[in-house]
Amino acid sequence: MVVKLNLIAAVCENGGIGHNGELPWRLKKELSYFSRMTKATEDASKKNAVVMGRKTWESIPVKMRPLPGRENIVLSRRVLDIPNNAATVCSSFASAVEALSSPPLCDTVESVWIIGGSSLYKEAMQSPLCHRIYLTRILKHYDCDVFLPDIPASFVRIKDSRVPEEKQEENDVEYYHEVYEKQEQVVDE
Ligand SMILES: NC(=O)c1ccc[n+]([C@@H]2O[C@H](COP(=O)([O-])OP(=O)(O)OC[C@H]3O[C@@H](n4cnc5c(N)ncnc54)[C@H](OP(=O)(O)O)[C@@H]3O)[C@@H](O)[C@H]2O)c1
DSSP: OOOOEEEEEEEETTSEEEBTTBOSSOOHHHHHHHHHHHHOOSSTTOEEEEEEEHHHHHHSOGGGOSOTTEEEEEEOSSOOOOGGGOSEEESSHHHHHHHHHSTTHHHHEEEEEEOOOHHHHHHHHHSTTEEEEEEEEESSOOOOSEEOOOOOTTEEEEOOTTSOOSOEEETTEEEEEEEEEEOOOOOOO
8 A cells, every 4th residue: 555645733923833842932822723634533533643754753742652542653873762662663755654654653643744853854845755734834933943844846836625724823922724736647648
């Protein structure tokens, strides 16, 4: 089976996604949206997988990881000791895709979500397997030291009925949810 990858990220006005190993903002409703989108499955007997870089894993408070209700996959080139096998560690993007395409994960995982950080987003966006990008655009400037790579021109805005189109607001911060889908290449006859 060939997996299709979804990518989900929140980005502020100046392109940032992180600061000092954390999210630069505190937006509870936005985090609930992230949870809802990454957990939702059509088949109740299946789970989704979240794939993240080692620093993103470490940015999740210890009490809250692994992210519940999802298969957690962490990329690292080191030998990582994750207690209680709470997450599967893969040493490359390709080996994560391989693990997700093979038993047992291919039988139990419905959708795969790439949840950051920066280099993983870049690798995923460039992969032919990347299907959709779910992006939250936060209409505010924050100090950041990690940034979202440019979205390739092959991705175009689409609507997804599960995603609110209207402007969201919490703690005096406004943001929009956007969805991009990779256009199939048109082959000239
Ligand atoms: N706004 C958002 O939506 C969002 C989402 C996610 C994260 N964040 C923020 O972004 C920051 C963390 O992101 P980051 O870009 O600094 O780091 P990251 O991508 O989470 O982690 C980087 C590490 O992941 C491992 N890695 C990445 N690609 C790999 C590959 N292809 N193969 C093997 N290992 C790979 C390496 O680990 P080793 O060094 O162990 O080899 C690398 O040092 C935090 O501030 C976090 O809060 C924001």
